[in-house]
Amino acid sequence: MLSERRLEVLRAIVQDYVGTEEPVGSKALTERHKLGVSPATVRNDMAVLEEEGFIAQPHTSAGRIPTDKGYRLFVDRLAGVKPLSTPERRAIHNFLDGAVDLDDVVGRTVRLLAQLTRQVAVVQYPSLTRSTVRHVELLSLAPARLMLVLITDTGRVEQRLIDCPAPFGETSLADLRARLNSRVVGRRFADVPQLVQDLPESFEETEDRATVTTVLATLLESLVEEHEERLMIGGTANLTRFGHDFPLMIRPVLEALEEQVVLLKLLGEAKESGMTVRIGHENAHEGLSSTSVVSVGYGSGGEAVAKLGVVGPTRMDYPGTMGAVRAVARYVGQILAES
Amino acid sequence: MLSERRLEVLRAIVQDYVGTEEPVGSKALTERHKLGVSPATVRNDMAVLEEEGFIAQPHTSAGRIPTDKGYRLFVDRLAGVKPLSTPERRAIHNFLDGAVDLDDVVGRTVRLLAQLTRQVAVVQYPSLTRSTVRHVELLSLAPARLMLVLITDTGRVEQRLIDCPAPFGETSLADLRARLNSRVVGRRFADVPQLVQDLPESFEETEDRATVTTVLATLLESLVEEHEERLMIGGTANLTRFGHDFPLMIRPVLEALEEQVVLLKLLGEAKESGMTVRIGHENAHEGLSSTSVVSVGYGSGGEAVAKLGVVGPTRMDYPGTMGAVRAVARYVGQILAES
């Protein structure tokens, strides 16, 4: 087990390294932090910490830098979540309050998060399957062409064109629309396909209706699949803060960020509740092995409807980042609940 | 005036430099291109070209590289637009045909363009003001809360929440909806606010309606303003191909790309018809002074409803890039016309 002071030394190393981006030596440590011991003692502690794998030296006769394992310990036991300052909180409110629709909320959130953390921000749209249906609309664009519009309680609006096998009268359309709405409004999205599937059984009439309803069902399903998970990213310019080795690092990160699949998986791996911090190699994707991901679920009520987070270098200000991420998530939740 | 051979030398320099990323000297030129003259002659030509400002040397005793002016001449007079290969064309079709809605079309276009050109792709959503209204829908989400949904002929669907000053009956709603549609469908989007503004005059009834209609009008207007110009970008990972000096270059470019305003202005400066190539300092934004922007309008019919293009280093393969941009724009136009 590590003594209290050793942990203190680790904390000091992490803080200094995050601040300076340079390997930190024993002397500098004792000067900048009031550890109450001499450099020699710190050196001994460092030797132990290195043996345990919490820190490493890039090359002999250089200072130490934290390893992923070191950051892990730091996050788990040595650092809290730094609450935001009141100006920062106020900035969040001001910035987010002007949003006019969901796209706007998500867009503003991304920009806000990127600005607060000075890192790359990722915000997932509220999941369809976890939302409930607020409204279903069927519009007739042309005789044999419909448009389906779905509105969720989280403000998402999804639409899809439907080519009907045969023309469809306005009255039957109204009928179907009414039945759909009475069936489906207020239900969880995930249940919708099944509900719609059953709909034809309640009719004894023409096959017209049956065909259309099946079209609807398949459409709903594909819609849920394809649009289930959308996300927005921003602040990629912050990648340039990565450090001196950034030309090599930045490439795979940009590539990973472009692959929505990768990002979704990344967020998907995060815990359902509470904040998740994945450090360096803890991330499955190897292009992100020198980045850390801080993510948290957000939602209008008790349960999360989606996640948001930031991606940055492992050498990041964890307490501050976690504080910003949590604060933003909370407030976005409030905004969603209001709308 | 420049002789034919001098132009040929410039063309060779541009081609070689684009290929190798390295300053090109007289010897290498004569070896790689059948100019039919000796290096010494080429040197003389180069001296002239440099005097005229078409090429420059990064430092004494290095080869020459084209200046912005040199690229301009190259694009204007020395290079055509390289048509795509048939496999490439087929790829475009295959890739774009699977799109299910406008978001999907735009998203696929961005990815396609980025992949074809290996550069950063920018695609503007079809402009609202240049589209016509296909459908207007008014949904009642709560007694005093409506949702307005607008659908354009280009497939854009825009929605906006409306908080009514007072509850609004279902029948008055249906009435208003019908009137709205009969007034507005088929009209150009830009005219809609005015049309809606006039709507209250055709009523002699309660002030209920009047208030709601004005709410509608202002909303329509703000909607047009705020959502008029949206765009999607992709392929930012290609920024890493920028060259050896890319750490310095990439920063301002990423920042510019994040600022939608900047990009929109960039595309806005492009000609209305035909392809526009802006080279280096020709771009107003100074962060983009070492990039070139190739853009072109696209649309379902004769006139353009929006623009798309790519952003890359001035040292780019202009004929190939222009070919890809043009081909993609054409096919996206077709897709939009079909939907």
Next chain:
DNA sequence: TTTGGCACTCGCCCTGTTCGAGTGCCAGCG
């Protein structure tokens, strides 16, 4: 267990040197 001292290591940075691609100029040739 902590501390001061001390020898040692090794990357960084500065300097000097070499190497060669590329240039400009010039005299000669068609």
Next chain:
DNA sequence: CGCTGGCACTCGAACAGGGCGAGTGCCAAA
């Protein structure tokens, strides 16, 4: 008059060597 080959020159890239100093590990003493 334009093209060509030759030649001296320039100047950056690449490499090597040396001093510097931060930082280390170890040890003996408190």
